[in-house]
Amino acid sequence: MISRHRLTIALLWAATTFGSSLQAQEYHGTTGLMQVPTAEMDSAGTFRGGAVFLHQAFLPTQMRRKNTFGYTVGLTAFRWLELSYSCSMLYMHKGGDPQAEMGYYNEDRHLNVKVMPLYEGRWWPSLAVGMDDVGRFERISTGVNGNNYFQNIYAMASKHFDLKGYELGAHIGYRYYTSNANSDRRGVAGGISLRPAFYRPLRIMGEWDGIGVNVGADVLLWRHLFVHAVLVHGRGFTGGLSYHYRLKY
Secondary structure, eight states, X not given: OOOHHHHHHHHHHHHHHHEEOOOOBOTTSSXXXXXXXXXXXXXXXXXXXXXXXXXXXXXXXXXXXXXXXEEEEEEXXXXXXXXXXXXXXXXXXGGGOTTSOEEEEEEEEEEEEEEEEEOXXXXXXXXXXXXXXXXXXXXXXXXXXXXXXXXXXXXXXXXXXXXXXXXXXXXXEEEEESSGGGGGGOEEXXXXXXXXXXXXXXXXXXXXXXXXXXXXXXXXXXXXXXXXXXXXXXXXXXXXXXXXXXXXX
């Protein structure tokens, strides 16, 4: 059996050998940290599609019954516009009957959009505004009857600093979740990212998502395979794989 120490060394070797640089994606198909968006954009024409495992602490209040999984597709249509589509499985009573057995009998599907009106300059940060779960505003206080689980509006600022070859990113902003069930996540959110000088494709991150601290890392392998892993609130793992491809237009 391979020891944890040897497995860690093997994974680091693979990342160092096969990785390449990119702006990393957020868990639902747009660029960002882990749970928190940023004022960053991938290169225009970048397509992303992948699958993700989500720890319940990572999820909106209405979905925190059990860990779940899902898939995403996203596209940086222009340098200033990013779009994505997400699907997450819902753990619920079969057919919505409170007396029926529990299982993954439904799914939440939603669209996300992010716009960058200001690019980062030497003396100022980049600014981005966006909305996850685009649709009508449907405020609910409890239960799972609404369909705006992930719906929030945000404004973020990001600034990067060169520290002797290390790239330090600082990201901060405000998010407003439209559902009263998710009011605990309303407010300031942000974090930091670090790309080491010895291997810039690797990104190490820490963030405050409104209710707790997440730490994680991501890297692109063989030019197309994107791997990301997160420790959520010190309690459990979230992560996944996605395929990245640069469309030429």
